[in-house]
Amino acid sequence: MANHQGGGGAGGLIGHASLPPPIPAGDQTVWADAGPLIVAACSELQDGELIHAENFSLFAAMSALEIMDPKMDSGIENSGYHSIEEAIENNIAPVPLSLDSTIDVQCILDATWHKGHSLAQTVFSCIYLLRIERTSPHALLHSYCRIMRAICNALVSVVSDARTNEEEDLFAMAYALPLKGEGDEKCLSILNSVEETISRQLRACKAQSSRKKSLEDIEPLQRNPDLEEGYCRALLCRLRFRKHYFHVFMCMRKPHGKGLELARKHVALCLSELSYMSKSLEFLRSLPYGSGQDDIESSTTASGCKPIGFDASLNSTLSAPGPPRATHILSWKKAVGYFQKLLHDLDFVCSFNMEPVLEDVLHYVVQFQKLQPDLVARTHLQILLVQDGKLCGKDSFHDVISRALALPELTADKEFQKNEFIVQLGQLIVSLLKILCTNIAWQRRKLGKILQDWGVLSLQLEMAFKREFGDRLNVMVDENMCMKVSRRLLIWTDEHTYWIASRFLTLGFELELYSPNEYCMVYWYMYVVLMRLMEKMQMRIAINSETSQRRGKKKKDHAKDPARDGSLSSSSLLIHCYICLCEGLAMMLAALHNESKAFQMRSPFNGEEERFVQHFDLLQKAHVPDHVSYYLFKESTVHARISGVVKHNYFREAQRITSSLKGSFAGDPNRMLELQQLEQVAEHNRIALNVINQVGADDPSLRVSFEFTHHPHFAIAVVKRS
Amino acid sequence: MTEFSPSEIEYVRYGGEHHLPLIMGLVDRELSEPYSIFTYRYFVYLWPNLTFLAFHEEKCVGTVVCKMGHHRNISRGYIGMLVVIESYRGRGIATELVTRSIRVMMESGCQEVTLEAEVTNKGALALYGRLGFIRAKRLFRYYLNGVDAFRLKLLFPKCDPMLLTTSNKNGGDDQPVNCL
Numbered sequence: 078m079a080n081h082q083g084g085g086g087a088g089g090l091i092g093h094a095s096l097p098p099p100i101p102a103g104d105q106t107v108w109a110d111a112g113p114l115i116v117a118a119c120s121e122l123q124d125g126e127l128i129h130a131e132n133f134s135l136f137a138a139m140s141a142l143e144i145m146d147p148k149m150d151s152g153i154e155n156s157g158y159h160s161i162e163e164a165i166e167n168n169i170a171p172v173p174l175s176l177d178s179t180i181d182v183q184c185i186l187d188a189t190w191h192k193g194h195s196l197a198q199t200v201f202s203c204i205y206l207l208r209i210e211r212t213s214p215h216a217l218l219h220s221y222c223r224i225m226r227a228i229c230n231a232l233v234s235v236v237s238d239a240r241t242n243e244e245e246d247l248f249a250m251a252y253a254l255p256l257k258g259e260g261d262e263k264c265l266s267i268l269n270s271v272e273e274t275i276s277r278q279l280r281a282c283k284a285q286s287s288r289k290k291s292l293e294d295i296e297p298l299q300r301n302p303d304l305e306e307g308y309c310r311a312l313l314c315r316l317r318f319r320k321h322y323f324h325v326f327m328c329m330r331k332p333h334g335k336g337l338e339l340a341r342k343h344v345a346l347c348l349s350e351l352s353y354m355s356k357s358l359e360f361l362r363s364l365p366y367g368s369g370q371d372d373i374e375s376s377t378t379a380s381g382c383k384p385i386g387f388d389a390s391l392n393s394t395l396s397a398p399g400p401p402r403a404t405h406i407l408s409w410k411k412a413v414g415y416f417q418k419l420l421h422d423l424d425f426v427c428s429f430n431m432e433p434v435l436e437d438v439l440h441y442v443v444q445f446q447k448l449q450p451d452l453v454a455r456t457h458l459q460i461l462l463v464q465d466g467k468l469c470g471k472d473s474f475h476d477v478i479s480r481a482l483a484l485p486e487l488t489a490d491k492e493f494q495k496n497e498f499i500v501q502l503g504q505l506i507v508s509l510l511k512i513l514c515t516n517i518a519w520q521r522r523k524l525g526k527i528l529q530d531w532g533v534l535s536l537q538l539e540m541a542f543k544r545e546f547g548d549r550l551n552v553m554v555d556e557n558m559c560m561k562v563s564r565r566l567l568i569w570t571d572e573h574t575y576w577i578a579s580r581f582l583t584l585g586f587e588l589e590l591y592s593p594n595e596y597c598m599v600y601w602y603m604y605v606v607l608m609r610l611m612e613k614m615q616m617r618i619a620i621n622s623e624t625s626q627r628r629g630k631k632k633k634d635h636a637k638d639p640a641r642d643g644s645l646s647s648s649s650l651l652i653h654c655y656i657c658l659c660e661g662l663a664m665m666l667a668a669l670h671n672e673s674k675a676f677q678m679r680s681p682f683n684g685e686e687e688r689f690v691q692h693f694d695l696l697q698k699a700h701v702p703d704h705v706s707y708y709l710f711k712e713s714t715v716h717a718r719i720s721g722v723v724k725h726n727y728f729r730e731a732q733r734i735t736s737s738l739k740g741s742f743a744g745d746p747n748r749m750l751e752l753q754q755l756e757q758v759a760e761h762n763r764i765a766l767n768v769i770n771q772v773g774a775d776d777p778s779l780r781v782s783f784e785f786t787h788h789p790h791f792a793i794a795v796v797k798r799s
Numbered sequence: 800m801t802e803f804s805p806s807e808i809e810y811v812r813y814g815g816e817h818h819l820p821l822i823m824g825l826v827d828r829e830l831s832e833p834y835s836i837f838t839y840r841y842f843v844y845l846w847p848n849l850t851f852l853a854f855h856e857e858k859c860v861g862t863v864v865c866k867m868g869h870h871r872n873i874s875r876g877y878i879g880m881l882v883v884i885e886s887y888r889g890r891g892i893a894t895e896l897v898t899r900s901i902r903v904m905m906e907s908g909c910q911e912v913t914l915e916a917e918v919t920n921k922g923a924l925a926l927y928g929r930l931g932f933i934r935a936k937r938l939f940r941y942y943l944n945g946v947d948a949f950r951l952k953l954l955f956p957k958c959d960p961m962l963l964t965t966s967n968k969n970g971g972d973d974q975p976v977n978c979l
Binding site for chain 2: 124135136139193245522590592595681682684686690
């Protein structure tokens with residue numbers, strides 16, 4: 078075919094690149110006009126067909142084309158360079174005039190990568206990184222590129238191995254990118270050497286300024302001798318940040334948490350260097366090449382100098398199939414802010430107690446998720462918790478379970494270890510810990526699904542118990558070891574099934590999955606689930622207390638038991654507080670629905686029952702709990718009246734519990750904060766309820782809305798009159 | 800804002816190739832995700848009875864494009880695209896378009912209807928909420944611009960759907976929507 082328009086291929090016909098010459102005919106080939114043939118073929122195609130073939134359907138036609146996919150869509154804009162080499166030949170990546178700007182842009186692209194974009198569009202849009210060998214003559218740039226590459230490689234590996242990143246799968250995509258290179262293992266020593274050189278430079282600058290000696294044998298980093306000292310400082314803090322950042326991850330990867338303490342020190346040093354980087358802003362903006370980007374808030378470098386040596390489109394043919402995500406490059410200030418948050422989150426992970434009780438681990442992970450950590454921090458917590466199939470790489474899960482059941486004597490028991498229920502429960506616990514480290518949207522979906530597995534195991538344990546021991550679940554006298562283990566296993570599994578269910582429900586609030594006219598049914602279901610949870614916790618407390626009495630003073634860990642039992646009792650009381658709030662809110666909402674017709678659902682296509690079924694479908698399928706239905710919900714709420722809700726004093730009871738818990742939680746700032754929030758929720762709602770009662774729920778001037786201003790899961794009623 | 804009375808809006812089922820450029824024009828202008836012509840043809844050729852257009856004085860001012868099929872043994876409708884041009888928004892046109900399409904799905908035996916909407920699209924979320932959709936899931940960074948999406952789902956009652964009341968005449972308080 079005569080190719081009148083020159084070369085084809087992705088990106089060949091657009092932008093300002095010159096068209097390649099037409100392909101000449103060879104000895105065995107001639108060019109012929111295929112136009113008439115194509116027209117004839119097109120005339121046989123029906124509307125909507127891309128290819129006329131038996132199995133090539135409309136769906137196939139739609140799926141065959143991906144708009145904006147760089148491999149398919151040759152019309153998509155790019156820089157016009159067909160390759161990295163062409164870009165280099167056109168001087169896109171010269172020796173950078175301002176090394177600080179290049180480093181700053183790499184830094185923001187690093188943060189942008191973490192925030193949900195591909196490496197190809199971010200960190201590896203840097204031509205210096207793509208052709209790292211070109212930077213060899215420039216020690217500082219070369220060492221920085223090496224360590225950036227080494228860190229990227231380490232993070233991609235750890236995230237890929239941990240598989241925490243479902244839904245954030247762009248993070249680990251590194252198709253054909255040069256993530257590894259010979260000699261990368263020496264990146265730290267190369268960086269140290271450069272750091273030492275610049276430190277000497279800085280000392281020399283200081284000496285020069287005090288003694289008026291000239292710098293003779295050290296090559297300056299920039300042209301103005303008066304600015305050399307400030308420039309050295311600016312570069313040093315950037316190098317040192319990257320060095321300590323590298324160390325953080327290397328230390329955190331050490332098995333069994335052995336490097337956590339050192340990692341915390343490096344985190345502190347990183348934060349310190351970030352602070353110096355921020356302070357260097359004013360100096361760098363005063364440099365002659367600075368201030369190309371006038372707006373400090375949106376500038377991509379501290380100096381304001383426009384970045385050179387970066388082009389995201391060069392990797393387009395290497396990228397994952399599909400349209401590139403619109404890349405919102407962070408500003409320099411926001412990137413610094415991102416790293417500060419990441420380091421604080423990593424510090425939280427590093428403060429993890431490596432001798433954990435499983436309950437404490439679950440609580441810890443829930444607290445961690447309140448920080449809204451990003452993928453990198455979550456991955457590092459996950460690999461800390463589950464290593465080589467063991468808790469923190471040390472305790473096999475059958476040991477963890479035996480301790481959770483307050484039966485440490487079973488630790489070495491081979492029969493116990495091989496028991497199919499124990500093996501299964503161990504696997505469920507591993508899966509649960511991993512799920513709890515994922516982003517909360519995905520986490521909630523997975524928690525809903527694993528409820529089935531936990532529900533089935535609970536049922537199997539119950540059936541096995543009844544088969545063996547009859548209906549003696551609440552009878553603890555005359556029990557042999559086998560019965561003791563079975564009972565405790567059943568209660569523990571039940572309790573944690575309800576724990577998962579309660580987390581599933583509360584995450585719905587954090588994800589904004591419930592609309593106000595659904596709050597009543599959600600709080601009601603939470604009330605039901607939490608009641609069962611508290612019941613199981615109290616059974617466990619009773620068992621532990623009975624065990625402690627029997628052990629007397631003989632056991633050396635007797636001192637630990639009261640503390641642990643105390644903690645369990647406090648946790649149970651806290652659940653009781655949640656129950657009061659849930660019940661109060663459910664009844665208040667139900668009363669408003671009944672008396673004032675507020676929060677009603679009027680839909681032409683379905684009613685409240687369908688919404689109930691959909692929201693709680695996974696819980697119902699898992700029978701968590703059993704015998705709960707929409708009709709039970711309606712029976713429980715249809716007679717609710719504001720006056721009745723006031724009389725029950727749910728919120729006053731919640732306040733009483735929060736006051737009583739202050740002593741138990743005095744040493745835990747997170748728990749104390751939550752108590753304060755719960756107190757405020759209870760107080761606000763108690764007052765709101767009284768106001769509604771006085772005015773009358775059916776008063777047409779009354780407007781009641783619910784807001785989550787004090788606690789993420791428990792709303793407060795806001796009462797207004799129009 | 801264009802002045803008109805609701806009775807001046809004519810709702811028409813997809814009638815053929817002549818409607819396709821109107822639909823494509825509206826969606827290309829108003830929605831952020833890019834579609835090829837093959838995507839439009841896939842929807843309107845296989846499910847012409849689920850695509851509706853709204854006309855005002857012979858000008859196409861809104862459209863809804865849907866499909867249906869089986870998903871894990873459940874017959875499910877899917878709302879692919881919904882758009883009303885800006886000067887006609889807030890007057891119930893989007894609600895009427897979606898309602899018509901959902902009614903056809905219901906009559907065709909669908910058990911549920913689903914779609915995705917950006918978490919920031921308050922108008923769409925309010926519209927679908929009024930029609931009985933719940934927010935079944937949140938999808939992290941679902942869209943090309945990195946914004947999360949809600950998967951919205953409407954479950955039809957198991958009883959005879961024809962016994963349900965007809966469309967909710969709320970007046971024109973629905974907001975302009977983009978739902979894909």
